[in-house]
Amino acid sequence: MGSLFYGSSPQPIQMPDRVLAHVKVVIATKLRRGESFTMSWRHPAGEETGRSTIWLQPSIPLRFVFGAAEPEILDATLLQSYANSANSSGGLTLDIGEAAAAPAVTG
Numbered sequence: 001m002g003s004l005f006y007g008s009s010p011q012p013i014q015m016p017d018r019v020l021a022h023v024k025v026v027i028a029t030k031l032r033r034g035e036s037f038t039m040s041w042r043h044p045a046g047e048e049t050g051r052s053t054i055w056l057q058p059s060i061p062l063r064f065v066f067g068a069a070e071p072e073i074l075d076a077t078l079l080q081s082y083a084n085s086a087n088s089s090g091g092l093t094l095d096i097g098e099a100a101a102a103p104a105v106t107g
Contacts, residue, residue, distance in 0.1 A: 001014055001015070001016060001017065001067045002014070002015055002016060002017040002019070002020035002021075002064065002065060002066045002067055003015075003020075003064075003065040004020060004023070004062065004063070004064055004065075005061075005062065005063040005064075005065065006054055006060065006061075006062060007060050007061060008061070012065070013041075013052075013054075014044070014047075015041075015044075015094070015096050016096070017066045017067050017068050017072055018072050019094065019096055020064060020066060021066070021071065021072035021074060022072075022074060022075070022078050022079050022082050023039070023082065023092070023094070024064045025074065025079060026079070026082045026083050026086050026092060027039070027056060027062065027086075027092075029083070030056070030086055031056065031057070031058045034058060036055065036056060036057035036058070037055075037056055037086050037087075037091045037092060038053050038054065038055055038056070038090075038091030038092065039053065039054050039056055039086075039091060039092040039093075039094065040052065040053040040054075040090075040091060040092070040093045040094070041093070041094040041095070041096055042095065042096070044096050053091070082094075
């Protein structure tokens with residue numbers, strides 16, 4: 001399980017390493033270009049019911065922590081889907097449960 005630390009909050013956003021690896025690439029690409037956007041997700045099972053949205057911009061500190069030592073192999077289709085979502089007016093919208101359940105691409 002991976003963690004995304006946002007701003008000065010000590011409480012991380014938890015998501016599977018596979019999802020976090022794809023999110024990291026999309027966020028890094030957008031922020032490198034100086035593009036701000038939102039990221040939204042439904043709270044996974046075991047957390048308080050609901051959904052959250054955060055505003056991502058270059059001045060807000062982020063830290064990506066992965067549970068596994070080895071990097072994830074990126075799925076080009078999932079990466080493109082996340083990038084398209086991040087470029088939309090609704091921002092990056094994640095279905096953490098669905099993306100985590102999808103089969104990993106080996107390569």
